[in-house]
Each structure stands twice: as C-alpha cells, then as structure tokens.
Amino acid sequence: MAPDRAEENGLPAEFGFIARVFRPLAGDGALDLRDDAAVFTPPAGRQLVVAADAMVEGVHFLPDDPSHTIGRKLLRCNLSDLAAMDATPLGYLLTVSMPPARDEAWFAGFAAGLAQDQQHFAITLLGGDTTATSGPLVLSLTILGHVAPGMALRRNTAREGDGLWVTGTIGDGAMGLLARQGQVLDPDGFLASRYQLPCPRLGLELGGVASAGMDVSDGLVQDLGHMARESGVGAIIEAPWVPLSPAVRALGPTWLTQCLTGGDDYELLLAVPPAREASLLAHAARVDVAVTRIGQIVPGSGVQVRDEAGRDIKLARRGWSHVQP
Amino acid sequence: MAPDRAEENGLPAEFGFIARVFRPLAGDGALDLRDDAAVFTPPAGRQLVVAADAMVEGVHFLPDDPSHTIGRKLLRCNLSDLAAMDATPLGYLLTVSMPPARDEAWFAGFAAGLAQDQQHFAITLLGGDTTATSGPLVLSLTILGHVAPGMALRRNTAREGDGLWVTGTIGDGAMGLLARQGQVLDPDGFLASRYQLPCPRLGLELGGVASAGMDVSDGLVQDLGHMARESGVGAIIEAPWVPLSPAVRALGPTWLTQCLTGGDDYELLLAVPPAREASLLAHAARVDVAVTRIGQIVPGSGVQVRDEAGRDIKLARRGWSHVQP
The missing domain is CATH 3.90.650.10 (PurM-like C-terminal domain)
Incomplete structure (x- = not known):
C-alpha cells in the first residue's frame, strides 16, 4: 500500500498507520508491499480471470456503514464477478482514496474486515496504494482468479429451452x-x-x-x-x-x-x-x-x-x- | 467499464458515452467489457507481475491538466513499476470515479490519450468500472505484466561495491x-x-x-x-x-x-x-x-x-x- 509515499499522496506523515494495518494482509508474492510490484507464478494450465470495481461513499455504501464491512463488500462484489465466470480466486489489489476524517480506528476496522474475508475466501492482498482525497472515500479493487481453459461461464451463450x-x-x-x-x-x-x-x-x-x-x-x-x-x-x-x-x-x-x-x-x-x-x-x-x-x-x-x-x-x-x- | 451500471453507479443515463469511449480500448480477453470479468491465458513459463496505483485530481495531477494526458500519466506510472521489476506489460484495468462536471469531450480526450499509449506500449484495457463521485476525479489503475521466473529486479538486493x-x-x-x-x-x-x-x-x-x-x-x-x-x-x-x-x-x-x-x-x-x-x-x-x-x-x-x-x-x-x- 505504498507506505513510503504518504506525503507524496497528500497524506500527512502520521498516516503511517495505514502501512501498519495493510502490511499483514499481504500474501506470498506481495513482497510485503515494500517493492514496486508483486510477483507470483500463475497456476499451471489455467486461464486468468480479472475484474475491477470501484465503490464510492454515498453511492455504493453509506457513510455510517461499519468500516469492517466496507472493504469486504467491495471484495465480495468482485468475488461475485469471479463466481459469475466460474473462476477460483487468487488474490486482489486495492487502492484507497481517503478523506481527512478517517482515523486509525476506522482503518483498523477496515483492515480487520478484509483479514476476515481473506481467510474465508483463501486469498491475500497483492498490492495497492493509499492516497488522500478531499472528496468522499473511494475504494477500487482488482480481483484475480483462474479457470480451466475455455470453461469460463459467459453471459452471451444462453439457448432457447434453457x-x-x-x-x-x-x-x-x-x-x-x-x-x-x-x-x-x-x-x-x-x-x-x-x-x-x-x-x-x-x-x-x-x-x-x-x-x-x-x-x-x-x-x-x-x-x-x-x-x-x-x-x-x-x-x-x-x-x-x-x-x-x-x-x-x-x-x-x-x-x-x-x-x-x-x-x-x-x-x-x-x-x-x-x-x-x-x-x-x-x-x-x-x-x-x-x-x-x-x-x-x-x-x-x-x-x-x-x-x-x-x-x-x-x-x-x-x-x-x-x-x- | 460496466456500461450497464451507469445509474447504479450514480451516473445519469446520458453517460452512456463512457461505454462508447472505453469499449474500443478493450483487448483480447476483455470480452468487449461486456461480461463480468476478462479471461486470458498467461504467457507460458513466466511469472506474473502486478501493481496498482491511484491518482486524485489536485493531488497527483492538476485540474486543468489536459484530459488526454491524465490517464496516460497513471498508466505510465504503473508501467514504471513494471519497468522497475524488469517486467513486460500485458494489460491493465482502470476504474474512474468522476465528478459531475466532466463532459463527453473530456472523456473522449481521456480515452484518446489512453488509446495512443496502448498502441505505444502494446497493451490493452482488460476491464474496469466507472462511478460517480461528488469529490475530485479519482483514477485507479492495475497493471499486469510478466517476467522470467526468478528474474524480477528487487530493491533489497543492492550490494557493497555496486x-x-x-x-x-x-x-x-x-x-x-x-x-x-x-x-x-x-x-x-x-x-x-x-x-x-x-x-x-x-x-x-x-x-x-x-x-x-x-x-x-x-x-x-x-x-x-x-x-x-x-x-x-x-x-x-x-x-x-x-x-x-x-x-x-x-x-x-x-x-x-x-x-x-x-x-x-x-x-x-x-x-x-x-x-x-x-x-x-x-x-x-x-x-x-x-x-x-x-x-x-x-x-x-x-x-x-x-x-x-x-x-x-x-x-x-x-x-x-x-x-x-
């Protein structure tokens, strides 16, 4: 989550807690979120399935929704996209654009919710970024999964009689x-x-x-x-x-x-x-x-x-x- | 870019132009951005390299920067992360959270800039999402690349005498x-x-x-x-x-x-x-x-x-x- 770039991203230095709460979510290949990118070996003989969704406070969730559900909602919406393709989840990347009002307790809850779902769905965080914004909280999540070659479910193949x-x-x-x-x-x-x-x-x-x-x-x-x-x-x-x-x-x-x-x-x-x-x-x-x-x-x-x-x-x-x- | 979800994402119906400008950026496997996710076969015998960055108007770019450079700047920052790992780019996913003031011409310029860089760097759009926001423009981009197994450049391996x-x-x-x-x-x-x-x-x-x-x-x-x-x-x-x-x-x-x-x-x-x-x-x-x-x-x-x-x-x-x- 680019902990070294807090000020560059418009965040005051005291927001080092963001790095502290996100780093434990990092999985194999994420290089502790300390390098420029994550590196991993894709499952042999499988196709990759990728999707991205963003959620904006006040549009996709309510400002007073508990912080421990907000990241999980976005993660689960993305996992639903994988489910729709009959794919198996691999991991995810997350960017967070945060308004000034969020404090450490809010982010601790946010990360704890994600940790719970990571365990439930057997996935880990592969990378991401945290920036400041003067507007509402914006989350963007990219999910990676895999599927047997040629077996992804499509939406354009329904047939009369089904x-x-x-x-x-x-x-x-x-x-x-x-x-x-x-x-x-x-x-x-x-x-x-x-x-x-x-x-x-x-x-x-x-x-x-x-x-x-x-x-x-x-x-x-x-x-x-x-x-x-x-x-x-x-x-x-x-x-x-x-x-x-x-x-x-x-x-x-x-x-x-x-x-x-x-x-x-x-x-x-x-x-x-x-x-x-x-x-x-x-x-x-x-x-x-x-x-x-x-x-x-x-x-x-x-x-x-x-x-x-x-x-x-x-x-x-x-x-x-x-x-x- | 989830063209079918304009209103769900807080966008008025007339923002169908977003789908029109983004769809031509879609590459092989992106399924015309019409399905739940993109599906592609990773390059054989290579590791995958992934990174994500977000950019916020007023923090990472200026509100009056030309629209045709804004998406390209984010894309190039992510490509720089791949370059830092000695990886070759594969494709990207992009989410856009847009304030009400952006019009069709702005997005046409934004997409034209991306199209130019896609050609230059031999990559395509694999998926994404567009949502409304009441705050500043927020872009989030995930880049995918590949590298020979074990050959990714790391930052923690510098040696005395180098x-x-x-x-x-x-x-x-x-x-x-x-x-x-x-x-x-x-x-x-x-x-x-x-x-x-x-x-x-x-x-x-x-x-x-x-x-x-x-x-x-x-x-x-x-x-x-x-x-x-x-x-x-x-x-x-x-x-x-x-x-x-x-x-x-x-x-x-x-x-x-x-x-x-x-x-x-x-x-x-x-x-x-x-x-x-x-x-x-x-x-x-x-x-x-x-x-x-x-x-x-x-x-x-x-x-x-x-x-x-x-x-x-x-x-x-x-x-x-x-x-x-």
Missing part, C-alpha cells in the same frame, strides 16, 4: 438498503447485513453444466435482459417462483417489483439445459447453495415477467437504468 | 510541477510535459545485470534511502554526476536539491556491480535509454549526498516524507 435459475434469494440487498434508510422494517438486521455483505457464490463449478451465467448486481430483470439480448434470445420470469427470503416475504407483496428490479443481489443467474438440471442441483448441494428455477429462455427477445395467472407484470423500471452503449 | 545508476534525467518532473504552477520558467514546455507524461523505462532486461532496481517516484534521495535500508547497506550520491536535462540546467544551480528530492521522476535507480557495467551500457544502448553513474553502494547505512569537493550536502528534506511503517 431453464433460468438463480442462487440464494432475490431482493435482500435492495430491501437492505431501504432498511438502512428506515423505509422498511428489518427487526433482526438480516436485510441490512445482506446489503452490507453479499455472499459471492463461488465454487459451483458450473462450466460444464450451465449454458450461460452472470451475477445479478443491477436488478434481476435488467441483468436477465443483458443475458437475453447478448445471447439473441428472449426470457420469461415467473414472478411467483422467484425465491425470497423470509425477511422479504414478511414485508408483503407490495415490494415484489422492487425486489425484481433492485440492485445489490450478487446472486448468480444461470441458464441451464433441462438435461443438466440434476447436475446443477448436485453441484449446488455440494457447496450448500440453494438454486431455484425462476423461468426459461424462449425464442425472440426481451424479458417478460408473469404473475401467478400468467399475466404480464408491467414494471415502471427494469432495474438500475440500462445505458445502451 | 555502482549506482539512473536512467534519463532527474528533476524534470519536480521542476515541471513548479513550471505548471508558474514558479519556474519552461519556455518550450519540456518540463511540464515530463511532469504530465513520464517515460517508463521498459525493455532494459536488466534481470541478470543489475543487483537491485526500483523506480524513482518520490525523490531520488528518499528512494535510494529505501533501497539502502532494505538492502542493509549505505549509499553515496555524487551530486555533480546526477544527470540533469538542459531545461533543468537552464534554471540554475539553486534548484539542484529540489531535483534530488522532488517526486515524479519515474526513472530507474539501479545498483550494478562494476563487472557488469559494460553489459548495462549495452542493454541501455539497445533501447536508446541514457544511463548515468551517480554514486555507489558502500558499507554502513543511510544516504550521503556530496558536492564537487566531496563535502556533504545537507538536505532539509530527503524527498516526499518517508513514513516509517
């Missing part, structure tokens, strides 16, 4: 944000915890099982729209089949459309041929992840959402607004 | 910042251009030549101090030997100490045994990079800077302040 499946439950993250904002009840904090700490669905090993896969981060309907468009097919969601957590069900049916279109799920959306459903269920059971069929891939284009009577549910918005490139 | 060498000229970046701030004259803009666009010294292939190497980013004296301390040796700089550009020499001798301690050089600092000097010169000539001997590694500890009469030059500061972790 069943549509999701892992876990849908809408917890979106309702968790509303709960954090005091708009819905969350008596035991389950929804807030799902918003703060998504569960990347790693280890399913679906490269030979699913036709296509992606992670649901911007709203189920919108993300399925991307899969359908890029695969040149249409899709139907049977709304009553979409798995909801007990905490979401307790909020009542008025929130259903927000669950189908809200962000922050970080579940996997999978297109699976009927002949491979048993295999999907076996893989999911092996890692103890629930998978639920929610619809199917059909000829045509677009996403149709149907209610229990088979009628179209009209959605005011399909998710976090899609920007057509 | 000569100390630098590439290029020292102080241009520090004087360039002063020129941009109107504090020194820069009639032809050379110094400003060196501040805005460092020249990473790639391709020297010094793994078997230099004992140790690092890039000079935070001030020559301070960075040499790191090399000396981590190698368990001392070092002497003969100030009159330090190579200065004609533009710096034209400013007169009063600026010498600022050149020796200022940041933004992005030159290589090398410890080379006398027996390998001829080899160093041959490697440098092959890639047309000047190398100059500036002193030597000695027993003991610390860095001594001497004038033409061999007297100590006392420095009020040794560089951008070192934060002892």
Whole structure:
C-alpha cells in the first residue's frame, strides 16, 4: 500500500498507520508491499480471470456503514464477478482514496474486515496504494482468479429451452438498503447485513453444466435482459417462483417489483439445459447453495415477467437504468 | 467499464458515452467489457507481475491538466513499476470515479490519450468500472505484466561495491510541477510535459545485470534511502554526476536539491556491480535509454549526498516524507 509515499499522496506523515494495518494482509508474492510490484507464478494450465470495481461513499455504501464491512463488500462484489465466470480466486489489489476524517480506528476496522474475508475466501492482498482525497472515500479493487481453459461461464451463450435459475434469494440487498434508510422494517438486521455483505457464490463449478451465467448486481430483470439480448434470445420470469427470503416475504407483496428490479443481489443467474438440471442441483448441494428455477429462455427477445395467472407484470423500471452503449 | 451500471453507479443515463469511449480500448480477453470479468491465458513459463496505483485530481495531477494526458500519466506510472521489476506489460484495468462536471469531450480526450499509449506500449484495457463521485476525479489503475521466473529486479538486493545508476534525467518532473504552477520558467514546455507524461523505462532486461532496481517516484534521495535500508547497506550520491536535462540546467544551480528530492521522476535507480557495467551500457544502448553513474553502494547505512569537493550536502528534506511503517 505504498507506505513510503504518504506525503507524496497528500497524506500527512502520521498516516503511517495505514502501512501498519495493510502490511499483514499481504500474501506470498506481495513482497510485503515494500517493492514496486508483486510477483507470483500463475497456476499451471489455467486461464486468468480479472475484474475491477470501484465503490464510492454515498453511492455504493453509506457513510455510517461499519468500516469492517466496507472493504469486504467491495471484495465480495468482485468475488461475485469471479463466481459469475466460474473462476477460483487468487488474490486482489486495492487502492484507497481517503478523506481527512478517517482515523486509525476506522482503518483498523477496515483492515480487520478484509483479514476476515481473506481467510474465508483463501486469498491475500497483492498490492495497492493509499492516497488522500478531499472528496468522499473511494475504494477500487482488482480481483484475480483462474479457470480451466475455455470453461469460463459467459453471459452471451444462453439457448432457447434453457431453464433460468438463480442462487440464494432475490431482493435482500435492495430491501437492505431501504432498511438502512428506515423505509422498511428489518427487526433482526438480516436485510441490512445482506446489503452490507453479499455472499459471492463461488465454487459451483458450473462450466460444464450451465449454458450461460452472470451475477445479478443491477436488478434481476435488467441483468436477465443483458443475458437475453447478448445471447439473441428472449426470457420469461415467473414472478411467483422467484425465491425470497423470509425477511422479504414478511414485508408483503407490495415490494415484489422492487425486489425484481433492485440492485445489490450478487446472486448468480444461470441458464441451464433441462438435461443438466440434476447436475446443477448436485453441484449446488455440494457447496450448500440453494438454486431455484425462476423461468426459461424462449425464442425472440426481451424479458417478460408473469404473475401467478400468467399475466404480464408491467414494471415502471427494469432495474438500475440500462445505458445502451 | 460496466456500461450497464451507469445509474447504479450514480451516473445519469446520458453517460452512456463512457461505454462508447472505453469499449474500443478493450483487448483480447476483455470480452468487449461486456461480461463480468476478462479471461486470458498467461504467457507460458513466466511469472506474473502486478501493481496498482491511484491518482486524485489536485493531488497527483492538476485540474486543468489536459484530459488526454491524465490517464496516460497513471498508466505510465504503473508501467514504471513494471519497468522497475524488469517486467513486460500485458494489460491493465482502470476504474474512474468522476465528478459531475466532466463532459463527453473530456472523456473522449481521456480515452484518446489512453488509446495512443496502448498502441505505444502494446497493451490493452482488460476491464474496469466507472462511478460517480461528488469529490475530485479519482483514477485507479492495475497493471499486469510478466517476467522470467526468478528474474524480477528487487530493491533489497543492492550490494557493497555496486555502482549506482539512473536512467534519463532527474528533476524534470519536480521542476515541471513548479513550471505548471508558474514558479519556474519552461519556455518550450519540456518540463511540464515530463511532469504530465513520464517515460517508463521498459525493455532494459536488466534481470541478470543489475543487483537491485526500483523506480524513482518520490525523490531520488528518499528512494535510494529505501533501497539502502532494505538492502542493509549505505549509499553515496555524487551530486555533480546526477544527470540533469538542459531545461533543468537552464534554471540554475539553486534548484539542484529540489531535483534530488522532488517526486515524479519515474526513472530507474539501479545498483550494478562494476563487472557488469559494460553489459548495462549495452542493454541501455539497445533501447536508446541514457544511463548515468551517480554514486555507489558502500558499507554502513543511510544516504550521503556530496558536492564537487566531496563535502556533504545537507538536505532539509530527503524527498516526499518517508513514513516509517
């Protein structure tokens, strides 16, 4: 984390604590974060998978979210990108642009959260940088993983006739944000915890099982729209089949459309041929992840959402607004 | 660059132009920046080298620096980290956290600058993210490269008796910042251009030549101090030997100490045994990079800077302040 560059990066000298809290996170090859770069040998016979995401205070997390969840949220969102490609995590690099108000205790909590997740996901910090900013806290994380050659799951390969499946439950993250904002009840904090700490669905090993896969981060309907468009097919969601957590069900049916279109799920959306459903269920059971069929891939284009009577549910918005490139 | 997440990332829908300007930068394996992650096969029989740096407007570049140099500066700083390890670049990931005031023309210039450097350095964009921020522009870049196994240059392996060498000229970046701030004259803009666009010294292939190497980013004296301390040796700089550009020499001798301690050089600092000097010169000539001997590694500890009469030059500061972790 470039401990030697505090002042160059606009940080006062007393911010040496940043080096102290980050150095223990460094893994093999990171050279104790003391050299210009990390060096490591990639796993033999595997392809590399890389992704990067940034999170900004006030946009992707709330200023009063506990510091020990903020780094982990970004790490888990990136791990979800690896899960979506059926990849195994290797390590990560992290840059932190910090406003003056963060103190040593804040960063100690931040690093302790990362240390906990590093152990849980068997990864280490490979490098990074810490700079000052006069604006909100900005975190940027690059994740590295690996996958068997040619076996990465893609989102543009769904086929007519595939069943549509999701892992876990849908809408917890979106309702968790509303709960954090005091708009819905969350008596035991389950929804807030799902918003703060998504569960990347790693280890399913679906490269030979699913036709296509992606992670649901911007709203189920919108993300399925991307899969359908890029695969040149249409899709139907049977709304009553979409798995909801007990905490979401307790909020009542008025929130259903927000669950189908809200962000922050970080579940996997999978297109699976009927002949491979048993295999999907076996893989999911092996890692103890629930998978639920929610619809199917059909000829045509677009996403149709149907209610229990088979009628179209009209959605005011399909998710976090899609920007057509 | 996550074009589908504009609104989720706090960006208005009209910022679809970000996707349009970044997508042409995507290389093989980046899957057109349309999937969750990039997938590529690492070069056979090589180690991977990775580094990440962030730059914040007002800290690492000036708000009125031309947009076409800003991304390139960050890219080149990261490439300099690879050069310091004697690594060959593979590709990069970039996250951009943008304030509301940046418009399409600004980003078009930003991407055009990157495109130019991608071609120059034979690398491509592998992935990234764009988010909104209410603060200053924040860029974070992760560079990936590769090196022959066990041949990465380290900074902690300098040995007593090694000569100390630098590439290029020292102080241009520090004087360039002063020129941009109107504090020194820069009639032809050379110094400003060196501040805005460092020249990473790639391709020297010094793994078997230099004992140790690092890039000079935070001030020559301070960075040499790191090399000396981590190698368990001392070092002497003969100030009159330090190579200065004609533009710096034209400013007169009063600026010498600022050149020796200022940041933004992005030159290589090398410890080379006398027996390998001829080899160093041959490697440098092959890639047309000047190398100059500036002193030597000695027993003991610390860095001594001497004038033409061999007297100590006392420095009020040794560089951008070192934060002892």
